Amino acid sequence: MSRADTMDRMRRLELLAVQLKQDSHCTVQDLAEAHGVSRRTIARDLALMRAQGMQIDADRGRGGGLRLDRTWGVGRVNLAYGEAVDLLISIAVAERMDSPMFLASLGSVRRQLVASFSPEKRAKVERLKARILIGVTASTYVQAKASAPPKRVVQALHQAFIDQELLDITYQREDGVRSNRLIAPHYLLLKYPIWYVVAFDHLREGPRTFRCDRIRAAERTGTSFTLLPKKAFEPTLLNDDLSI
Known part of the structure; x- marks a missing residue:
């Protein structure tokens, strides 16, 4: 087993312990699908965890579930x-x-x-x-119309922001009109509880601020961009009306 494979397995064992501790009913098939491995791989992992002294209980019969004994602590937290x-x-x-x-x-x-x-x-x-900015609390008008952005949008925006990568988005204005944009997410702005992405908009060829909950779709492009200084976005950031 290569070093990479060993590290992958160690990480999977840690995540399995956490999952079995939290979930009241979890099958081998559930675990295999969640971690993208076979049922046999999960079975071997569980056998190793039991050999290490972990009390893993299993319900008998068809559809029986697995759980880690509630008195067992998962130990130190290892974060990626x-x-x-x-x-x-x-x-x-x-x-x-x-x-x-x-x-x-x-x-x-x-x-x-x-x-x-x-x-x-x-x-x-x-x-x-x-690159994360904190502004004043959003108005009650803006908060009343806000909603949680789709998980896929959050994930794509999150990674594009970290990797400084251009993002294709579908954006919906307050009046319902949608447009496709190619943006460079330079900064994130929190006007609690609303998040905005402060970006260079290649459609408008200039800085723009987008409410994250109005981004209906987002797709990473794999194309990187060079970070611009904050002063390039000051006219946009000084605009109190960020509910576009």
Whole structure:
């Protein structure tokens, strides 16, 4: 087994332990589909987990489920780099919103996460944090008309933002008119609880701000872009009416 295969299996075992701890009814087939492996692979993983002392209970009979004994702890949390970055940025957003509640331990969590990165990755995370902007709270009018964006849109926008990649989107204005845009997502702006993407719009050939919940479809292009300075977007950011 190669080093990559070994690392993949170790990561899968960690995720299996978490999943079995959380889900009240989970079958081998469910686990195989969730992790993109065969039932035999999952069976071998479960056998190894039991050999390591994990108490995995199984219901007998057709459709029987699996679960990790509720008294068993899953141990330390091992995050993939992307997960750690997301958590660190979320902590930074919470701190910058200056909420007095539940912030007592965030500094300690942030320091531990940062310490787990190499200097190169720390610098990359700092650049990402600088591209997330916090504005004033959205008006009640805007909040009343907001909805959660589709999961696929969030995933595509999230990755394009991190990788500095052009994004094809379908955008719907407040009046219902839709248009297809090619955008470079330079910054993300939170006017709580509404997220906006501050982008260079290649259709309009200039900076534009789009409400994330009005993006109906998004597809990554694989084409990278060069980050522009924040001052290039200042006219757009100074516009209080961001409900386009």
